[in-house]
Amino acid sequence: GAVVSQHPSRVICKSGTSVKIECRSLDFQATTMFWYRQFPKQSLMLMATSNEGSKATYEQGVEKDKFLINHASLTLSTLTVTSAHPEDSSFYICSASPMTSGTQETQYFGPGTRLLVL
Amino acid sequence: DAKTTQPTSMDCAEGRAANLPCNHSTISGNEYVYWYRQIHSQGPQYIIHGLKNNETNEMASLIITEDRKSSTLILPHATLRDTAVYYCIAMEYGNKLVFGAGTILRVKS
Numbered sequence A: 001g002a003v004v005s006q007h008p009s010r011v012i013c014k015s016g017t018s019v020k021i022e023c024r025s026l027d028f029q030a031t032t033m034f035w036y037r038q039f040p041k042q043s044l045m046l047m048a049t050s051n052e053g054s055k056a057t058y059e060q061g062v063e064k065d066k067f068l069i070n071h072a073s074l075t076l077s078t079l080t081v082t083s084a085h086p087e088d089s090s091f092y093i094c095s096a097s098p099m100t101s102g103t104q105e106t107q108y109f110g111p112g113t114r115l116l117v118l
Numbered sequence B: 001d002a003k004t005t006q007p008t009s010m011d012c013a014e015g016r017a018a019n020l021p022c023n024h025s026t027i028s029g030n031e032y033v034y035w036y037r038q039i040h041s042q043g044p045q046y047i048i049h050g051l052k053n054n055e056t057n058e059m060a061s062l063i064i065t066e067d068r069k070s071s072t073l074i075l076p077h078a079t080l081r082d083t084a085v086y087y088c089i090a091m092e093y094g095n096k097l098v099f100g101a102g103t104i105l106r107v108k109s
Helices: none
Strands: A004-007 A010-013 A019-025 A032-038 A045-051 A067-073 A076-081 A090-096 A113-117 B009-013 B018-023 B031-038 B045-050 B061-064 B070-075 B084-092 B103-108
Touching: A004 A090, A010 A019, A019 A032, A019 A090, A019 A113, A032 A067, A032 A076, A045 A067, A076 A090, B009 B018, B018 B031, B018 B084, B018 B103, B031 B061, B045 B061, B045 B070, B070 B084
Parallel strands: A010 A113, B009 B103
Antiparallel strands: A004 A019, A019 A076, A032 A045, A032 A090, A067 A076, A090 A113, B018 B070, B031 B045, B031 B084, B061 B070, B084 B103
């Protein structure tokens, strides 16, 4: 149980284009999903918290107009990197928490999406 | 959430127990100790978490000191596939996971 998937697993795009990454909780519902970014040899950095049916909450320094987050259902959140540039090349990882008794519990992570912008 | 301190790296012989320490001296009463690991180029994997009592599951055991200022993750019989970065995180339910640098565990044959 508690499986989170991401699609695509890797993507290469040209500078200036937009890329959409999907995050799905396969066997549970998640009111809250999280998006992280990880640069080589660094730790995970939280980008934003995605809440179903409401606007995402972005961490300081993360541009909300560049990284669009949509949490359309209790099992799907999407991250769109708009007008991608080479410096956006990174490993993007999502996580989700099963909701029980109204409290957020353990986060389970997706396998990650490697983005390379040429 | 409380800051945690972990050794940068550790080595362990295959088949032996791997004991990974974590200090969280400023942990509050509502904060759980979570352990995740990240194998190269994959998303983090949940291992175990606890509040006060020691915990055990199919992957590992978590030993938390009585004063809750430190804990140890124990992998009872390490294999080469356990080579990964291990993260110890103190977090209150409903808060955000903040990842530090973690401990690089290298299991050697």
